[in-house]
Amino acid sequence: MPRWDWGPAGPPSGRPEVSAGAADDEPEQAAAPAPGPGEPVSFAAHVKPLFRGRDRQSMTFAFDLWSYEDVRAHAADILERLAGGSMPCDGAWPTDKVDLFQRWAGSGMQP
Numbered sequence: 001m002p003r004w005d006w007g008p009a010g011p012p013s014g015r016p017e018v019s020a021g022a023a024d025d026e027p028e029q030a031a032a033p034a035p036g037p038g039e040p041v042s043f044a045a046h047v048k049p050l051f052r053g054r055d056r057q058s059m060t061f062a063f064d065l066w067s068y069e070d071v072r073a074h075a076a077d078i079l080e081r082l083a084g085g086s087m088p089c090d091g092a093w094p095t096d097k098v099d100l101f102q103r104w105a106g107s108g109m110q111p
């Protein structure tokens, strides 16, 4: 997976302005059931719903977590942060969610 070129300044490090609200903890739409072995993983049905409104709002200073193009472009860095547990910064994802993102990233990043 190609690495995103963050430019001379490197990845963002400033703390974003985030307003807390109940809707922020919800994804835009409910996730489809996890695809079975050998079934395709799609961004729209399976990956986008993994990102809460709060996640999207927190990261708009770097990219849009509800945008297929943005997540595809940053997939390697996002996976590294998810697998390492450093993001989301308010609590690491459970293994099955990280595995689903990794499956999507490793199977051609279907839209």
Ligand code: HEM
Residues within 6 Å of the ligand: 011, 012, 013, 014, 015, 016, 018, 051, 054, 055, 058, 059, 062, 074, 077, 078, 081, 082, 087, 088, 089, 090
């Ligand atoms: C390339 C990958 C990423 C980078 C470089 C990155 C970087 C950052 C930085 C610099 C901050 C602000 C300061 C801090 O708390 O460290 C932050 C905050 C945050 N990020 Fe990320 N992040 C990445 C991916 C993600 C992903 C994939 C999610 C969600 C699944 C996420 C969710 C959040 C949240 C919820 C906050 C906290 C906002 C707050 O409450 O202050 N980030 N991120």
